[in-house]
Amino acid sequence: MNAAISEARANAVDEAIESRQSMREFLPKPVAKETIAHILEVASRAPSGTNTQPWKTYVLQGASRDALVDKVVAAHDALRADPSLASQYREEYDYYPEKWVSPYIDRRRENGWGLYGLLGITKGDKDKMHAQHQRNYRFFDAPVGLMFTMDKVMGRGSLVDYGMFLQNIMVAARGHGLHTCPQAAWNGFASIILPHIGAGPDEMLVCGMALGYADETAHVNTFRTPRVPAAEFTTWLD
Numbered sequence: 001m002n003a004a005i006s007e008a009r010a011n012a013v014d015e016a017i018e019s020r021q022s023m024r025e026f027l028p029k030p031v032a033k034e035t036i037a038h039i040l041e042v043a044s045r046a047p048s049g050t051n052t053q054p055w056k057t058y059v060l061q062g063a064s065r066d067a068l069v070d071k072v073v074a075a076h077d078a079l080r081a082d083p084s085l086a087s088q089y090r091e092e093y094d095y096y097p098e099k100w101v102s103p104y105i106d107r108r109r110e111n112g113w114g115l116y117g118l119l120g121i122t123k124g125d126k127d128k129m130h131a132q133h134q135r136n137y138r139f140f141d142a143p144v145g146l147m148f149t150m151d152k153v154m155g156r157g158s159l160v161d162y163g164m165f166l167q168n169i170m171v172a173a174r175g176h177g178l179h180t181c182p183q184a185a186w187n188g189f190a191s192i193i194l195p196h197i198g199a200g201p202d203e204m205l206v207c208g209m210a211l212g213y214a215d216e217t218a219h220v221n222t223f224r225t226p227r228v229p230a231a232e233f234t235t236w237l238d
């Protein structure tokens with residue numbers, strides 16, 4: 001490969017990775033089925049331990065998407081009105097730690113209040129917080145909702161593999177001018193989602209994802225998240 005081609009390729013890959021950000025407002029513009037299918041095909045090149053490929057993907061558009069949104073939005077409202085319903089809405093695996101410690105809790109808070117601050121939502125404003133959180137259950141108006149499951153029998157390593165598959169989808173989407181928001185917010189509503197998508201009894205919900213053309217002018221989409229410099233998390237051993 002000549003130097004110009006390899007530099008162009010490196011730039012294209014860097015650009016696809018660096019231009020990915022979680023978008024939280026999408027345009028109603030539909031996404032071609034062939035484009036979604038292509039992205040999933042490319043994403044399936046993700047590595048997985050002994051090539052187990054633990055991912056199962058459900059693509060929701062149109063009526064199936066809208067019906068799921070209605071069900072989960074209603075459940076989210078009902079849960080707020082009656083917190084005792086929480087026992088019906090449990091995550092199937094612990095995405096977050098039981099006990100938060102520094103520096104992770106600090107980054108989490110910075111992220112949450114950074115987003116809410118941008119939207120003018122203050123600490124005591126429970127109604128606005130609920131409404132903003134509920135945007136998750138509308139896929140942030142994206143026309144395509146993805147749900148990801150894996151067989152419960154698989155080990156924790158399959159979640160590592162899964163992350164690579166999910167990242168591939170998000171990066172490949174960039175190549176087609178599309179944006180995404182990965183969403184663990186759905187996880188508590190697996191008891192509604194799994195029957196809706198027709199998942200088998202051996203499957204567990206890994207997460208959801210919004211996919212579509214982002215409204216790049218939306219205020220919420222100007223939210224940029226910081227990163228710890230690589231020098232801070234890397235130990236070089238010579």
Ligand SMILES: Cc1cc2nc3c(=O)[nH]c(=O)nc-3n(C[C@H](O)[C@H](O)[C@H](O)COP(=O)(O)O)c2cc1C
Pocket residue numbers: 020021022023024111136181182183184185186207224225
């Ligand atoms: C597995 C996973 C689940 C996430 N769940 C949600 C979610 O439910 N709702 C949301 O708004 N963002 C969610 N995010 C997005 C993160 O908040 C976001 O990735 C992080 O703040 C870094 O920002 P960036 O994606 O814009 O780079 C999730 C991210 C990942 C990787």
